[in-house]
Amino acid sequence: MAFTLDDLDRIISERASADAKESYTRALLDAGSVRCAKKLGEEGVEAALATASGTKVELAAEAADVLYHLLVALKARDVPLSDVMELLQRRTGQSGHAEKASRINH
Numbered sequence: 157m158a159f160t161l162d163d164l165d166r167i168i169s170e171r172a173s174a175d176a177k178e179s180y181t182r183a184l185l186d187a188g189s190v191r192c193a194k195k196l197g198e199e200g201v202e203a204a205l206a207t208a209s210g211t212k213v214e215l216a217a218e219a220a221d222v223l224y225h226l227l228v229a230l231k232a233r234d235v236p237l238s239d240v241m242e243l244l245q246r247r248t249g250q251s252g253h254a255e256k257a258s259r260i261n262h
């Protein structure tokens with residue numbers, strides 16, 4: 157079966173209770189949400205650079221880093237992945253242009 161974001165999220169939740177010496181995830185969470193935010197920002201920039209001028213392999217690797225660090229950031233702020241997926245699901249009925257207009261008008 158294909159590996160999913162839910163699978164990665166589950167691993168991150170499990171590793172959150174590991175020892176920080178053994179788990180990069182636990183070490184990041186111990187360092188706090190500002191450190192998680194910094195890593196997410198760095199990986200986002202690296203993914204953007206790879207999108208503009210990297211190879212497809214480089215972009216795939218940077219995208220993997222972004223997804224991992226995004227899930228850790230959500231964990232650091234106690235935002236369940238299911239809340240994010242629910243928002244995305246609600247948006248499926250409309251185009252991106254209509255979704256943007258609805259945010260601007262609120």
Ligand SMILES: N=c1c2ncn([C@@H]3O[C@H](COP(=O)(O)OP(=O)(O)OP(=O)(O)O)[C@@H](O)[C@H]3O)c2ncn1[C@@H]1O[C@H](COP(=O)(O)O)[C@@H](O)[C@H]1O
Nearest residue numbers: 164167168171174178179180181182195198220221224225
């Ligand atoms: N998917 C990932 C994953 N993707 C990226 N990374 C780490 O994210 C970091 C990327 O940051 P950089 O490239 O800037 O590397 P760095 O300079 O060493 O990082 P820092 O010292 O700045 O934190 C690297 O250390 C990567 O190893 C990940 N670390 C963990 N996972 C998953 O999380 C699971 C649990 O990991 P642990 O918590 O370490 O057991 C693993 O089994 C994986 O499934």
